[in-house]
Amino acid sequence: MDFSCISCISNYSFMIGIGVAVGERSILGIILAIIGLNAVMATGFIMKKRMREKGLI
Structure with missing residues (x-):
């Protein structure tokens, strides 16, 4: 797993966390x-x- 995949998963987790907290x-x-x-x-x-x-993207 690269960082972008982990970042995407954690973004969704925090969004779900906002909903649960609400x-x-x-x-x-x-x-x-x-x-x-x-x-x-x-x-x-x-x-x-x-x-x-760095010119990677």
């Missing part, structure tokens, strides 16, 4: 899931930028 009415859960989702997405964007700078 269902449970957990403000802390919603906030943590959103922070986690943003962290994974930011990591992907940073990695894509580095790959573009």
Whole structure:
């Protein structure tokens, strides 16, 4: 498994986590899931930028 596949799976997991937290009415859960989702997405964007700078994509 490469990083893009793991990133995609973790994005879906955080999105599901947001839904579960909303269902449970957990403000802390919603906030943590959103922070986690943003962290994974930011990591992907940073990695894509580095790959573009190296000419890999």
